[in-house]
Amino acid sequence: xxxxxxxxxxxxxxxxxxxxxxxxxxxxxxxxxxGLEGFHLLLTPQGGVIFTSPMxxxxxxxxxxxxxxxxxxxxxxxxxxxxxxxxxGAVAVNPSKISYAFAQKIAARLKIEKAGDxxxxxxSIKDEWELDSIRHACRIAAxxxxxxxxxxxxxxxxxxxAFKIEEYFARNNVRSSFTPIVASGPNSxxxxxxxxxxRLLPDDVVMIDLGCVYNGYCSDxxxxxxxxxxxxxxxxxxxxxERAKIRATAAIRPGVRASAIDAVARRVITAGGYGxxxxxxxxxxxxxxxxxxxRIRAKETTTLKPxxxxxxxxxxxxxxxxxxxxxxxxxxxxxxSEVLTI
Numbered sequence: 001x002x003x004x005x006x007x008x009x010x011x012x013x014x015x016x017x018x019x020x021x022x023x024x025x026x027x028x029x030x031x032x033x034x035g036l037e038g039f040h041l042l043l044t045p046q047g048g049v050i051f052t053s054p055m056x057x058x059x060x061x062x063x064x065x066x067x068x069x070x071x072x073x074x075x076x077x078x079x080x081x082x083x084x085x086x087x088x089g090a091v092a093v094n095p096s097k098i099s100y101a102f103a104q105k106i107a108a109r110l111k112i113e114k115a116g117d118x119x120x121x122x123x124s125i126k127d128e129w130e131l132d133s134i135r136h137a138c139r140i141a142a143x144x145x146x147x148x149x150x151x152x153x154x155x156x157x158x159x160x161x162a163f164k165i166e167e168y169f170a171r172n173n174v175r176s177s178f179t180p181i182v183a184s185g186p187n188s189x190x191x192x193x194x195x196x197x198x199r200l201l202p203d204d205v206v207m208i209d210l211g212c213v214y215n216g217y218c219s220d221x222x223x224x225x226x227x228x229x230x231x232x233x234x235x236x237x238x239x240x241x242e243r244a245k246i247r248a249t250a251a252i253r254p255g256v257r258a259s260a261i262d263a264v265a266r267r268v269i270t271a272g273g274y275g276x277x278x279x280x281x282x283x284x285x286x287x288x289x290x291x292x293x294x295r296i297r298a299k300e301t302t303t304l305k306p307x308x309x310x311x312x313x314x315x316x317x318x319x320x321x322x323x324x325x326x327x328x329x330x331x332x333x334x335x336x337s338e339v340l341t342i
Contacts, residue, residue, distance in 0.1 A: 007031050008048045009068065011122060017092035017113050019044045019083065020107075024097040026288045027119040029216060037315040040075055041067075044088065053076040076102075080109045083297070094120075100322045117293070124285055124293045125307040130217060131331065134286065134309055137174065137212050137219035138329050138340035144168045145210060145223050152225055154202045158182040161208070162195040167214050177218035177290040181209035187225070189323040191280055191315060203228040205322040211290055211329075218290040218310050221341040222327035234324075235276065237316050241324045244268035244314040248282060250328055252310070252337035265314040266298075274316045283311035286329050308332040 008031050011020070022028055022041040029035050037059060039052035048062055048067040057071035072078045083091060092115035093103060106112050126134065146316075147168055151161055165180040183193035184200050188207040199207060204227045224241075226234060242296035248265040262282040268280045283296035286309045294302035296310055304310075313327030331338040 004156050007122070008043065011118060012043050012045060012047070014118055015043060015045060015092075017115060018088045018090050020092045020115060020118065021098070022119060023102065024094075024119075026292070027097065027123070029288055030119060030123050032060075032064045032067070034060070035216065036060065036063070039078065042079065042082070042091070044086075045102070049080070049082060051075045065262075076105060079106075083110055094118075117320070122292050123287055124302075125305060125308055126287060127307070130287065131307070131309070133215035133217040134219065134329070135216035135340055137177075137217055138221070139223050140169070140172045140174055140214065141210060141212050141219040142341050144172070144212070145208060145221060148208060148210075149223070149225060152200065152206055152227060154200050154204075154227065157197050157199045158184055158187070158195040159197055165210050172212070174212040174214050177211035177213045179221065181207070181222075183207045183209075183323070185318050186322065189317045189319050189321060191317060191323070191325065200227060205234060205324070207323060207325055209325070209327065216288055218286050218288070219341065220286055220290050220327065220329050222313055222315075222325045224324045224326060234322065236272070237318070237322075237324050240269055240272040240274060241314050241316055241326050245312050245326045245328065248312045248314065249328065249337060249339065252304060252312075252330060252332055253335065254304055254306050254332060256300045256304050258294045258296045258304060258310075259298055261296050261304075261312070262298050263311075265312070269314060269316060277316045277318060278314060279317060280313075280315065283327075285310050291332075304332045306332055306334045 012246050021224045039050050042049045049070045054071045057069055061069050067265040070078050090111040090113050092113040094117050095114055150327045161182045162180045182195040184206045187193045188205045207224045209222040244265040265282045281297035285292040285294050309331050311327055311329055315325030317323035328339050328341045
């Protein structure tokens, strides 16, 4: 999919332990360029080593050139034997990206150390190839949501619309980055509503959250539409959310803490009287995963840097009545920000 040698070498250069074990699928995709499942990657000062089954050995050798591939029927035993033969005294892992059971299994045979999310930190800064892929995914998502908007009319069900979203993505040779959310009427007050057989009514609010994957990279956007007339309350709520999104986006620039972006959006909505109805964080990073670092939330200490891609998605949810969320995918640039989902 993309060159991996520089990414593996860069990760190795930052090692503070004799070895670092990568088992998390998105991290493996980032480092190796392949979405194949069924292998582990050990980063050592001497280079990367892949442990896999005989079935995948030849394929991985061709897909990840320059990296040693060891095959056997038991990946764990391969890892242990390699570490003992090469006198690797400790294996570092990120506790948040390895199962507790597997970590305990390693600890019973080898010394194990906790390490930070060195791959996740690298992934948070996108290179030009990654940004081109995300931009393309964002353009497709923006086109699709406009096409879907034309389908919104009384009598059409949420499921009908959700299936059309998948169809439109397929026509663009991409797949959804997550199950599309189509929430109408009172269902729109549920941020992660699962699309249902409910049919749209003449004066419904309809919230659509969608994204796609291109070259392994995601897009994410949300739009809220109104069928029929917009009453005073709906207009007030929509205007508040829109203002919060605009101001939070305008505050994005290198050197600003992620928590400050969340605070900007939250202040707008709180000042409007709906602070308690803004029930999730303002955004999140986007890349190989549709939700990744950094998180745009209160108490998040991450400082924004050029090349980070995040969402800005404030929302207000009036339980049992309706909800409004507006979301764009945004690139942190050298001097400010660039909205990609337009």
